[in-house]
Amino acid sequence: MIPELGQYALVLALCLAGAGAFAGLVGAQANNARWMRAARSLPMGQFVLTAIAFGVLMHAFVTDDFSVGYVARNSNSLLPWYYKVSAVWGAHEGSFLLWTLIMGAWMLAVSLRGHVLPPRFHARVLGVMSVLNLGFLAFLIFTSNPFDRLLPLAPLDGSDLNPLLQDFGLVLHPPLLYIGYVGFSVAFAFALAALLSGRLDSAWARWSRPWTNITWAFLTLGIALGSWWAYYELGWGGWWFWDPVENASFMPWLAGTALVHSLAVTEKRGTFRAWTLLLSVSVFSLSLLGAFIVRSGVLTSVHAFAVDPTRGMFILVFLTLVVGGSFALYAVRAQEMVSSVRYGWHSREMFLLVNNLLLVVALAVVLLGTLYPLAYEAVTGGDKISIGPPWFNTFFVPLMMALTVALGIGPLMGWKRTPLPELRRRLAVAAVASVLLSVAVALVVGSDLGAGAVLAVVLGLWVLATSLIDIRRRSARGLRRVPAAYWGMQLAHFGFAMALVGVALTHTLSVEKDLRLEPGEQTEQQGVTFLFKGVVDARGSNYVAQTGLFEITDGDQRLLLKPEKRRYLASNQVMTEAAIDAGLFRDLYVSLGEPLGEGAWAVRVYVKPFVRWIWYGCLLMALGGIMAVADARYRRLRVREASRLAAAGAAS
Amino acid sequence: MRVKRRNRLITVSFVFIGAAVAVGLMLMAANENLNLFYPPDKVVSGEAPTSTGIRAGGMVLAGSVQRNSENLDVRFVLTDYKGSDFEVVYTGILPDLFREGQGVLVQGQLGEDGVFQAASVLAKHDENYMPPELEGMGA
Numbered sequence: 001m002i003p004e005l006g007q008y009a010l011v012l013a014l015c016l017a018g019a020g021a022f023a024g025l026v027g028a029q030a031n032n033a034r035w036m037r038a039a040r041s042l043p044m045g046q047f048v049l050t051a052i053a054f055g056v057l058m059h060a061f062v063t064d065d066f067s068v069g070y071v072a073r074n075s076n077s078l079l080p081w082y083y084k085v086s087a088v089w090g091a092h093e094g095s096f097l098l099w100t101l102i103m104g105a106w107m108l109a110v111s112l113r114g115h116v117l118p119p120r121f122h123a124r125v126l127g128v129m130s131v132l133n134l135g136f137l138a139f140l141i142f143t144s145n146p147f148d149r150l151l152p153l154a155p156l157d158g159s160d161l162n163p164l165l166q167d168f169g170l171v172l173h174p175p176l177l178y179i180g181y182v183g184f185s186v187a188f189a190f191a192l193a194a195l196l197s198g199r200l201d202s203a204w205a206r207w208s209r210p211w212t213n214i215t216w217a218f219l220t221l222g223i224a225l226g227s228w229w230a231y232y233e234l235g236w237g238g239w240w241f242w243d244p245v246e247n248a249s250f251m252p253w254l255a256g257t258a259l260v261h262s263l264a265v266t267e268k269r270g271t272f273r274a275w276t277l278l279l280s281v282s283v284f285s286l287s288l289l290g291a292f293i294v295r296s297g298v299l300t301s302v303h304a305f306a307v308d309p310t311r312g313m314f315i316l317v318f319l320t321l322v323v324g325g326s327f328a329l330y331a332v333r334a335q336e337m338v339s340s341v342r343y344g345w346h347s348r349e350m351f352l353l354v355n356n357l358l359l360v361v362a363l364a365v366v367l368l369g370t371l372y373p374l375a376y377e378a379v380t381g382g383d384k385i386s387i388g389p390p391w392f393n394t395f396f397v398p399l400m401m402a403l404t405v406a407l408g409i410g411p412l413m414g415w416k417r418t419p420l421p422e423l424r425r426r427l428a429v430a431a432v433a434s435v436l437l438s439v440a441v442a443l444v445v446g447s448d449l450g451a452g453a454v455l456a457v458v459l460g461l462w463v464l465a466t467s468l469i470d471i472r473r474r475s476a477r478g479l480r481r482v483p484a485a486y487w488g489m490q491l492a493h494f495g496f497a498m499a500l501v502g503v504a505l506t507h508t509l510s511v512e513k514d515l516r517l518e519p520g521e522q523t524e525q526q527g528v529t530f531l532f533k534g535v536v537d538a539r540g541s542n543y544v545a546q547t548g549l550f551e552i553t554d555g556d557q558r559l560l561l562k563p564e565k566r567r568y569l570a571s572n573q574v575m576t577e578a579a580i581d582a583g584l585f586r587d588l589y590v591s592l593g594e595p596l597g598e599g600a601w602a603v604r605v606y607v608k609p610f611v612r613w614i615w616y617g618c619l620l621m622a623l624g625g626i627m628a629v630a631d632a633r634y635r636r637l638r639v640r641e642a643s644r645l646a647a648a649g650a651a652s
Numbered sequence: 653m654r655v656k657r658r659n660r661l662i663t664v665s666f667v668f669i670g671a672a673v674a675v676g677l678m679l680m681a682a683n684e685n686l687n688l689f690y691p692p693d694k695v696v697s698g699e700a701p702t703s704t705g706i707r708a709g710g711m712v713l714a715g716s717v718q719r720n721s722e723n724l725d726v727r728f729v730l731t732d733y734k735g736s737d738f739e740v741v742y743t744g745i746l747p748d749l750f751r752e753g754q755g756v757l758v759q760g761q762l763g764e765d766g767v768f769q770a771a772s773v774l775a776k777h778d779e780n781y782m783p784p785e786l787e788g789m790g791a
Contacts, residue, residue, distance in 0.1 A: 235747075235748065236745075342659075343659070353662075353663070353666075357666050357667075357670060360670065361670045361673060364670070383688060383689070384688070384689035385687060385688050385689060386687050386689070386707060387687075388687060388759075514724055514743075514744045514745050515724075516722070516723055516724055573748070573749070574748045574749070575748055576748050593724075593745030593746070594719075594745065594746065596719060596721060596724075597719075597721050598721070600721075602724050602745045604745060
């Protein structure tokens with residue numbers, strides 16, 4: 001009986017979303033205060049009902065209710081309880097329920113935090129979000145119902161959660177990623193509300209900015225976590241594959257990064273307004289496109305969910321309506337915007353423009369590489385191709401390097417225009433410092449790095465040097481007067497440089513060997529000795545394993561690494577658990593391949609220098625984004641705005 | 653107005669350059685890095701080109717997997733269960749989900765002798781998921 005309650009809750013949430021969409025959009029158009037109030041309170045209902053449905057599904061998992069088909073396919077009575085909980089979002093239906101739950105949470109947040117907004121604008125924002133939620137809930141109920149029953153023939157036990165997903169990283173990765181994906185619906189709704197109201201000054205940008213920053217931070221964390229998970233869980237040490245599903249999350253990130261920057265220009269200088277609106281609409285459209293790619297199975301991907309054409313069709317129609325509708329509205333309204341703000345060549349505006357153009361070209365590369373196979377198949381009538389990582393790297397790497405050069409210069413620029421002599425001096429100091437430091441680094445590392453890696457190190461230090469010069473300049477009147485948002489920006493930029501250096505160094509310095517090792521045999525890589533002592537049997541709650549024992553000697557440091565080869569009992573799937581000795585400057589990575597007879601094993605032995613910098617860099621970027629939102633100026637702004645509106649309300 | 657017009661010109665030229673770059677990418681992509689996919693019947697019939705990077709795939713024929721006991725060389729046969737099959741050689745560690753009777757994708761070069769030299773072997777990550785290339789071959 002309980003699972004049906006979940007379904008009722010979803011249907012009710014769907015009704016409330018429909019009501020919210022109507023009350024918000026029509027109410028604002030008619031300026032009907034009662035409807036607009038309803039539009040502001042309906043998100044609470046949508047969230048609570050979705051949360052009930054989510055709780056019901058979780059209850060079915062925890063109590064092993066295998067009469068629910070989704071539970072039977074993705075759980076097993078032997079599964080540890082915490083994976084039963086995370087199995088809720090382990091496959092398509094449940095993960096989309098999580099998606100709608102997060103959508104509800106964002107709507108609730110906007111409805112609670114939006115009291116500073118003009119009531120009509122606020123109602124429109126929530127109306128637009130309700131329309132989106134209506135589409136999501138309809139998709140869930142009509143094509144992907146997680147509460148479908150297998151009655152009367154309920155299986156005795158479930159066929160288990162995919163072993164790849166039985167992992168801490170996968171407990172957190174989807175929620176963080178979805179908070180990012182869905183969170184961009186807030187910026188989208190603000191942009192559409194601005195277009196609908198015709199109020200196209202930069203006020204909406206100021207309101208939208210903190211929401212966009214925080215969403216971007218979560219998306220960054222989600223992607224980084226996915227990359228880290230792939231690295232340690234897929235058993236062969238890769239951290240990015242340019243797989244369509246990865247690209248699906250990366251495209252909104254690139255567009256979102258551009259948006260974070262163009263919002264800054266629109267808020268501070270009132271320019272780039274049409275462009276910022278366009279980006280706001282595009283970022284969320286790319287989120288939806290990502291959902292389509294992942295959930296329709298149109299592209300070959302190692303991540304794809306099981307294919308169901310009706311789902312793909314539904315998302316495609318929804319995508320077309322949302323994207324088509326919002327772009328049409330944009331086309332009608334955006335021409336009313338004329339910005340008359342001027343800025344010179346050497347101004348911060350110009351460098352943020354460069355930032356946006358580079359990011360958008362990078363986005364175009366990824367989009368092209370991801371969708372080209374689809375187009376090719378359609379045009380040639382069934383010939384299937386794939387585009388490999390070399391193609392992406394060829395174009396993406398130079399773009400990112402150009403971006404990093406601009407990233408160093410931009411913050412040193414003032415708005416509008418910068419006196420050139422002073423700027424030249426600062427840049428010269430930074431350039432000399434970064435080159436000299438790079439030479440020092442090259443001498444310390446000692447090995448031949450290769451041109452690409454050297455360039456990356458120079459660029460990383462370039463960002464560091466320009467940051468330090470700028471921080472010194474900004475803190476001339478005391479460190480305490482520097483606002484949090486500024487530190488957030490520096491932190492994020494530094495994180496970007498760190499990730500860049502990590503990517504370049506791990507790419508050029510990594511040693512990856514697949515070897516045949518007999519017990520007692522040892523191998524030396526990069527001055528580290530790996531002694532294979534043999535394999536012993538082990539057992540977990542829902543798997544049996546063979547554990548390899550490796551004694552590692554690195555200088556006078558000695559440690560034991562225990563990679564595992566697991567066989568999960570319910571599904572009979574085999575899984576490789578790599579053993580990693582993580583370090584700031586290098587990871588040692590050992591995983592078991594297959595037994596080769598007579599006690600010998602195929603073994604992967606990797607030394608991966610600086611690989612962690614990639615994820616630490618992403619972490620710093622995300623922290624920077626969060627810090628920018630924590631800035632006291634936004635709070636002051638809110639208070640000022642509220643009092644101004646209250647005054648205006650009293651006057652009218 | 654001059655500054656504004658100039659800025660607009662800059663914007664437009666940047667967009668134009670961006671678009672030109674994008675088109676350039678597309679043309680280059682068409683020539684170089686595309687890996688066409690060939691099912692077993694096209695590999696056998698000689699439609700698949702030799703000595704150039706391609707992708708192929710099929711179901712691993714039961715009983716065909718042979719490992720060398722001295723090194724990491726492995727040989728197996730991919731089939732479409734419709735009478736076409738070809739041999740693959742690979743050096744390295746096979747993915748966890750590589751199993752007899754499962755669908756796999758291989759990337760590499762087809763030799764003149766009809767043996768596929770695989771540089772990488774891809775198996776699906778989820779038992780319910782079938783790469784679109786292999787649809788219709790499943791047993």
